[in-house]
Amino acid sequence: MASTVTFRLAKPRATAPADAADLEPAWIRRVLVSVTLGFLVLFLFLPLAAVFVEALRKGVSVYLATFLQSDTLAAIRLTLLTAAIAVPLNVVFGVAAAWAIAKFEFPGKSVLTTLIDLPFAVSPVVSGLIYVLLFGAQGWFGPWLSEHHVKIIFAVPGIVLATIFVTFPFVARELIPLMQAQGSDEEQAAIMLGASGWQTFRRVTLPNVKWGLLYGVILCNARAMGEFGAVSVVSGHVRGMTNTVPLQVEILYNEYNFVGAFATASLLALLALATLGIKSFIEWRTQRDTAAA
Amino acid sequence: MKTSLRFCLLAALVAVSTWTAHAAPQPVTLLNVSYDPTRELYQDYNAAFAKHWKATQGQDVTFNQSHGGSGKQARAVIDGLEADVVTLGLAYDIDALAEHGGLVPKDWQKRLPDNSTPYTSTIVFLVRKGNPKKIKDWPDVVRPGVQVIVPNPKTSGGARWAYLAAWGYALQANGNDAGKAQAFVTAMYKNVPVLDSGARGSTTTFAQRNIGDVLLAWENEAHLAQKEFGADKFEIVTPPVSVLAEPPVSVVDKVADKHGTRAVAQAYLEYLYSPEGQDIAGRNFYRPRNPKAAEKYAAQFPALKLFTVDELFGGWAKCQKTHFDDGGVFDQIYKP
Numbered sequence: 001m002a003s004t005v006t007f008r009l010a011k012p013r014a015t016a017p018a019d020a021a022d023l024e025p026a027w028i029r030r031v032l033v034s035v036t037l038g039f040l041v042l043f044l045f046l047p048l049a050a051v052f053v054e055a056l057r058k059g060v061s062v063y064l065a066t067f068l069q070s071d072t073l074a075a076i077r078l079t080l081l082t083a084a085i086a087v088p089l090n091v092v093f094g095v096a097a098a099w100a101i102a103k104f105e106f107p108g109k110s111v112l113t114t115l116i117d118l119p120f121a122v123s124p125v126v127s128g129l130i131y132v133l134l135f136g137a138q139g140w141f142g143p144w145l146s147e148h149h150v151k152i153i154f155a156v157p158g159i160v161l162a163t164i165f166v167t168f169p170f171v172a173r174e175l176i177p178l179m180q181a182q183g184s185d186e187e188q189a190a191i192m193l194g195a196s197g198w199q200t201f202r203r204v205t206l207p208n209v210k211w212g213l214l215y216g217v218i219l220c221n222a223r224a225m226g227e228f229g230a231v232s233v234v235s236g237h238v239r240g241m242t243n244t245v246p247l248q249v250e251i252l253y254n255e256y257n258f259v260g261a262f263a264t265a266s267l268l269a270l271l272a273l274a275t276l277g278i279k280s281f282i283e284w285r286t287q288r289d290t291a292a293a
Numbered sequence: 294m295k296t297s298l299r300f301c302l303l304a305a306l307v308a309v310s311t312w313t314a315h316a317a318p319q320p321v322t323l324l325n326v327s328y329d330p331t332r333e334l335y336q337d338y339n340a341a342f343a344k345h346w347k348a349t350q351g352q353d354v355t356f357n358q359s360h361g362g363s364g365k366q367a368r369a370v371i372d373g374l375e376a377d378v379v380t381l382g383l384a385y386d387i388d389a390l391a392e393h394g395g396l397v398p399k400d401w402q403k404r405l406p407d408n409s410t411p412y413t414s415t416i417v418f419l420v421r422k423g424n425p426k427k428i429k430d431w432p433d434v435v436r437p438g439v440q441v442i443v444p445n446p447k448t449s450g451g452a453r454w455a456y457l458a459a460w461g462y463a464l465q466a467n468g469n470d471a472g473k474a475q476a477f478v479t480a481m482y483k484n485v486p487v488l489d490s491g492a493r494g495s496t497t498t499f500a501q502r503n504i505g506d507v508l509l510a511w512e513n514e515a516h517l518a519q520k521e522f523g524a525d526k527f528e529i530v531t532p533p534v535s536v537l538a539e540p541p542v543s544v545v546d547k548v549a550d551k552h553g554t555r556a557v558a559q560a561y562l563e564y565l566y567s568p569e570g571q572d573i574a575g576r577n578f579y580r581p582r583n584p585k586a587a588e589k590y591a592a593q594f595p596a597l598k599l600f601t602v603d604e605l606f607g608g609w610a611k612c613q614k615t616h617f618d619d620g621g622v623f624d625q626i627y628k629p
Contacts, residue, residue, distance in 0.1 A: 137373035137394055146373070154374040236374040237359045238324060251360075254493045255332055256521040258501070 051269050054262035066252075066263040074240040075248035076267070078156065082244060083224040086163040090220050094171025095213070099205065101172075102179030103187065116172050119165055127165050128233025131158055154236030159244065162230040167220045174216030178209050211286045215279060222275040226268055320353035321557055326376035328363035328450050328540065329493040330514040334577040335380070341573055342564050346557065354557055362491035363450030370396065370545065377549045377558045380542045382450020382492075384408070385609035387543050396547045410539035411565035412579035415599060416451075416458040418530040419499065419508040419515040426506045430532050431462040434507060435480040442505035443485055444495040446617055450540070451492035453617060455509040458536040460616075461605045465534065479626040488627075500527065511538065513578035516593065537599040 056063050066072055100106070101113055119127060133139045135152040145152060152158045186208070190200040206213075228246040235242045243251060245267060253261035327335060339356040346354050359366065359374065363382030370376045371393045381387055387409075390396040402409045420428050426439050434441050444452040456478065463477035464470070486504065489495040492514055499508040500518050507530075508515070515529045542562050549555040564570050571583040575590035587594075606612035616622045 132372050135373075138371060142373060151373075151375070153372060154369065236369055237361055238357045238374075239359070241357055254329075254360075254497060256497075256501075 048269055051262055051265050054258060055266045057262075058259050062259055063263045063266075066260045069260070071240045071243070072248055072252075072260070072264055075243045075245050075264070078159070078243065079225050079245040081156070082160050082163050083221055085160050086167055086224045087217060087221050089164055090168050090171050091213070091217060093168060094173075094175060094216060094220075097172045098175030098179050098209075099201070101176050102182075103184045103205075113176070116169050118169075119167075120169050120173075124166055124227065124229030125233055128162050128230035130165070131161055131234050153234050154238070154242060156242070158234035159231050159242065162234045163224050163227055166227050166230050167224045170220035170223060171213065171216035174212045174219070175209055178212040179205075182208055211282050211289065215282050218275050218278050218282075222271060225271055318350070318352040320355065321554055322355050322357060323377040323554060323558055323561060324357045324359065324375060325378050325380060325561075326359045326366050326370055326374060327380040328366060328382040329360055329491040330451065330496075330511050330517065331380060331540075332358070332360050332493075333517060334513070334574065334579065337577060338565070338570065338573045341569055342561055345564060345569070346560065350557075352557070354561075360493075362444070362448040364448045365490065375548045375552070376545050377552060377554045378542065378544050378562060380540070382538075382540050383453060383609060384410075384539065384541045385613045386450060387541055388610065390543075390545065394547070396545050397543050398546065401543045402541060404544075405542065405562060406566060407582050408539060409541040409543060410582075411542060411562075411570065412540070412574040412581055414512045414538045414540065414579055415535045415597070416455045416509055416538065417512045417515050417535065418532060419496075419510050419518060420506065420528050420530055422526055422528060424528055424530065428507050428530060431459060431466075431477075431534070434459070434509070435477060435484065437484075439484055439507065440486055440505040441481060441484040441507055441509060442487070442495050442499040443509040444492055445488040445490055446623055448490045449492055449495075451511045451514070451538075452488075452495075454511070454536055454538040456616065456623065457602060457606065457612070458509070458532075461536055461600050462532070462534050464605060465600070475622060475626065478622075482627045485627075512580070512594070516578035531595045531597055534598040534600070537601045539601070 067076075097112070097116060101109060132153055134141055135145060135158065136142050137146060137153075139153075152161070186204050187200050190204045191197075195203065225244075226246060227244075228250075231244055232247060232250075235244070235247055237243060237247060237251070239251070245264060249261050249265045249268070252258075252264060325335060325339070335356075335358055339358070343354050343356070346352060359369075359376070361369075363386050366374075367379070367381060367386035367389045370379060370390060379387060379390065384402060387397060387401060391399045391401060405411070418428055418434070420426070426433070426436075428434065428439065433439065443455050446452040446456045459478050459481050460474050463474035467473035467477075487498060489498055492511055495508060496510060496514055496518050498504050500522050508518075510518070512529075512531075515527075519527050519529060542565065544555065544558045544562060546555070549558045565574070566582070568583065568586065571581040571586035572589070575581045575586050578593065580594050581587045581590065602609055602612055606615075614621065
């Protein structure tokens with residue numbers, strides 16, 4: 001409290017609009033702050049705390065034992081594998097799409113921009129069903145795939161495909177506004193000075209967007225590891241084989257193994273916390289970079 | 294010289310491979326796609342069968358299990374989930390495998406004894422300790438103020454059995470008046486606050502999340518919930534009349550032939566009828582077909598009047614079309 005007061009006093013009075021909030025009666029400020037805090041506690045901290053309390057209900061050893069179970073380990077491995085494939089592909093796609101959209105003019109650009117947002121607009125269940133309709137035994141390519149002994153649905157490739165689909169806007173969405181705001185002046189200058197396209201991209205474009213890119217990557221990763229709906233549709237739920245961590249949580253819960261379910265869920269909660277941590281770090285770095293520039 | 298050396302190597306290789314093939318056949322993996330409440334049953338049974346198969350055939354067999362709502366599971370198999378065997382909640386869901394993609398022959402149900410249902414079950418009431426709402430018989434579940442927990446008959450086999458149990462009771466209580474039966478079932482679903490997609494989801498809603506006054510459950514699921522959560526929390530109420538639920542099993546011919554697993558898949562299902570298989574079923578609260586095993590577990594299965602789907606509904610195909618297909622009776626009576 002004391003520090004806020006000194007901060008306010010130290011601030012020059014010249015920035016009048018910013019101080020307008022200070023002119024509001026104190027009770028309004030207090031009400032607003034307590035409503036926000038109450039909301040956060042009720043809807044964010046409590047559930048998050050509940051996950052860990054439930055997970056540790058029977059002690060740390062039971063909690064850790066969950067992760068030695070072969071099915072849970074297999075789920076963790078599958079989730080890591082899925083993210084390891086989906087995230088790099090979406091980085092390549094996201095950078096390419098953002099570059100094309102932000103730096104060039106071409107017919108159909110607005111259509112492309114809209115299409116990139118499609119996975120955000122579509123329910124994850126539908127995203128999963130698309131692949132069942134395409135690659136399922138009764139689907140378009142089903143008979144051909146089955147003849148050639150290629151398994152996509154209810155196997156790892158289907159899970160990876162569905163994950164790529166639901167996560168592909170993340171990187172592009174982060175980069176497009178950033179790249180548009182930066183314009184293409186620096187790139188034009190680089191090319192005028194004789195840089196090749198690749199050099200321009202690597203030395204000029206990429207350094208300019210690196211924090212935005214990193215932010216997109218961690219969001220993309222968080223969603224790739226946490227996706228439930230689309231993956232559930234294409235998984236087939238075979239224990240130890242096609243269950244990702246979120247699906248394993250459901251299975252453990254349904255087997256009355258509540259500690260196991262919450263312990264596994266706590267992994268996802270930790271992932272969320274780590275994501276938030278990296279996000280604030282990036283925001284801090286971006287601000288510092290902009291201030292320095 | 295070179296050729297003869299190569300020949301010798303080849304001969305040795307063939308000898309070794311045939312010898313190992315004789316000593317230990319290639320290990321085999323079966324995928325059993327099952328419905329929700331059979332997790333514990335097949336955990337026990339798979340271990341027992343693997344032991345039996347190893348002892349009699351010398352082959353290692355491992356199992357993969359997938360569980361979910363019966364209808365949803367059938368759909369997944371139709372869409373390409375490569376199940377060697379299916380052990381589902383009701384015959385109609387295996388009929389669907391015959392109809393779509395010809396995964397099993399149309400007469401699949403005649404291939405094993407007792408209509409391919411090695412164990413049976415029924416629908417009972419699971420209530421909270423002391424039965425505070427005094428739920429004893431079917432009329433009690435339509436009383437105003439009684440919250441009924443039951444899964445969605447569109448996706449869950451158990452839910453369809455529960456629906457038919459209620460309908461069958463009302464039909465018999467009202468001299469086969471279908472209008473009155475429909476009114477009764479409509480009133481029952483008015484008391485349902487939430488429809489989960491599978492039997493297990495409903496059990497956790499009722500037992501873990503403490504929602505509702507009575508759970509319409511598979512008998513085995515009710516016993517299991519009592520065992521998991523403690524007998525001091527729940528009571529099982531067996532109504533005087535209910536449906537004979539027959540969860541069937543079948544080899545998925547198309548998949549088993551593709552995997553080359555037909556023999557072991559077949560044996561896997563046949564062994565369910567053996568004394569050991571029947572005992573495991575009884576131990577997991579399924580009613581065994583075998584009279585001896587049934588006698589052993591008689592204490593946990595109170596006698597009640599059971600009607601079959603064939604008797605009251607003219608078989609599953611007809612029943613499904615009338616009641617559960619889109620635009621069927623269920624769609625008319627349940628409007629959330």
